Amino acid sequence: MSYCTWDSSLSIGIEEIDKQHHRIVDYINELDDANVSKDRDKVSKVLVGLTDYTKTHFIYEENLLRKSGYPLSDSHQKVHNTFIAHMDKFRLRHEQGEDVARPLMAELRIWLTNHIKKDDADYAPYAKKIQNIDKSWSDRMVSKLFS
Template sequence: METLEWNADYATGIPEIDAQHSYLFELTNRFIRGILGQSEMIPLPQLLSELSAYARRHFSYEELLMQRAGYAHLEEHRQSHDRLSDRILQYSSEVEAGRLDPRDLAEFLRNWLKLHILRDDMRYIPALTSKGGNHGNA
């Protein structure tokens, strides 16, 4: 299993969004390195709690920017965020029941982050940048 590598392909050009995405990559990578025995393993409940809290903060920020910009696909994007939040809750239940393979969670996070940023998040960039760049003070 490979870690995620942040590169220019994932950059939105919005510094706060890029910093938040980069942190989500780092959180996922810390978990992957733990699974691979390259660093101390983050306990699953701790990872899911931190991921859930940070993702909610990030999603709220993104959605606020999209709302301010009048982004036409905001509701669709919000639903994608809601699906991830629901999935994290599902994983939390599986952790409590002892049924979660950490590798499954790591693979899901890797794939979701890469696809969501490249496919979904990049779609809102033109709407945000065409509104005069007022995205740094949400």
């Protein structure tokens, strides 16, 4: 059974964002698998992958917010920056030998769910307008950031 499950309540109705959020959920489950198997090297690799992917997702999302004219894009970016700093602290603690996987997974599941349902749902109407107008922008950004 998955530690964190993706369901329709986490969808904000923007295909690319939903796809990226789903990948983050997958990373959380990979972290759980690595933790259950007591594989510190795998935990390390998943932490790096999760952090790097999340940073890239945030870059995509923040560009989308600016392009769509979302009025709270600066404060949304600050939330992202705070989250990444928090993730980096967990990575450092892991590198210093602390077992952080379980508490990190718990925080990630709660944070991601709350962030998607509140913060991301708030910008969705703005982003949907731009997504419908300029689909090629999204394709170019995805290619640039995730290829």
